[in-house]
Amino acid sequence: MLALLKEKETISVILGISFGIIARIMMLRTDYRQYPTYPHGKVIHVSLGVIAAGLGAVAVPALLHKNYTAITFLTVAAQQFRDVRNMERQTLSQVDEMELVSRGKTYIEGIAMVFEGRNYLVIFCAFLASLFSSLFQWYWGIAAGLISLLIAKKLQSGRNLGQIADIQIAPIKLDGPDLYVGDIYIMNVGLTDDQRIIQEQAMGFLIIPKNKNVKVTIANLGQRQAILHNLTTILGVYRDEGEPTLLPMAKLDLKTGNLAVFMLPREKDEQIALQVAKSVPVLENAVRLPSESAATKK
Structure with a gap:
């Protein structure tokens, strides 16, 4: 036994x-x-x-x-x-x-x-x-x-960005030295060579949150940086060290909470880029739930 x-x-x-x-x-x-x-x-x-x-x-x-x-x-x-x-x-x-x-x-x-x-x-x-x-x-x-x-x-x-927000390709616009993704201002580009590169290589995304919780989540700087890193890791980045103007950026529309993403990929394929953007992981440390607040429920 x-x-x-x-x-x-x-x-x-x-x-x-x-x-x-x-x-x-x-x-x-x-x-x-x-x-x-x-x-x-x-x-x-x-x-x-x-x-x-x-x-x-x-x-x-x-x-x-x-x-x-x-x-x-x-x-x-x-x-x-x-x-x-x-x-x-x-x-x-x-x-x-x-x-x-x-x-x-x-x-x-x-x-x-x-x-x-x-x-x-x-x-x-x-x-x-x-x-x-x-x-x-x-x-x-x-x-x-x-x-x-x-x-x-x-x-x-875990969840990915495509599950919590709508993502679409947005046009890149240069109004003189001012760079816009859609209607969202990104930065000032003074050099003519940089403007030419942006016109040839740049790609823009508009990330539209599905609810107010997502608005706070995508506003998190860490989540924004994760989006930029994943996009450039898969699609490549058209820049070298010491070129701050060509650095990918993500800026908020303060009125709507939408997030504009500007980048210069090596492979400029809109369909692949959309799939990559949708598959970006939602970081646990970036998630915020203001709707769960007792004050909000009241």
Whole structure:
């Protein structure tokens, strides 16, 4: 009987670790931002995922044996994952100084928070698979593991700009030295060469918020910088260091709350540009909900 119990615990731990590792690999991908880098960045995060999976899987037998002191190592793990968040923040901040169009502090903080949170999702998947394998049969552990993967996949994806605002191409206008995107003033362009480049290469977007919550969200400087960074990362940017006039910009229409975006892409394709703009992530740290205020409801 004892041998069967130990064998069941071994199976539950193996299943827990397996589903935890699968969850981390499933949530880890190198996209257009080239982050995490391949292969070294991926090796770091997969290794941390293995550790998180082991913690989640081993916690179940410890609880079933009433070894509550063993659970305290989870607090140590939480501290380690917070250190991971700090590491990502510092790394991205250093790299950001070399970008032609920076990510911005809000975007960096969001990425760092995501990498910390995904380790906790790995612990959740491993814990759930291990728990059901221990309490019931091994195939229930597999079923619970598969459900936890679906939950983790759902929690991995956030909202994008196209879901909260209407985005459309806006004409670029030069009224003498004054540059406009639609009817929204952007800046003064004094040099003739810069005016010529803008007329040839520039592209403008108008982002129209769907409600008053979105107006406050897109007004956030960090969210604006994320929009500019994503657009220039995918479409390229027609500028070099030391050319402030050609720097992409986003300006608000103070009356309506609409956001005008000015940029000079390497690839001037309006349809692709619209799709890129719609796929810009909405940063968690930039979201504001003034409609939830008690004063507003009254």
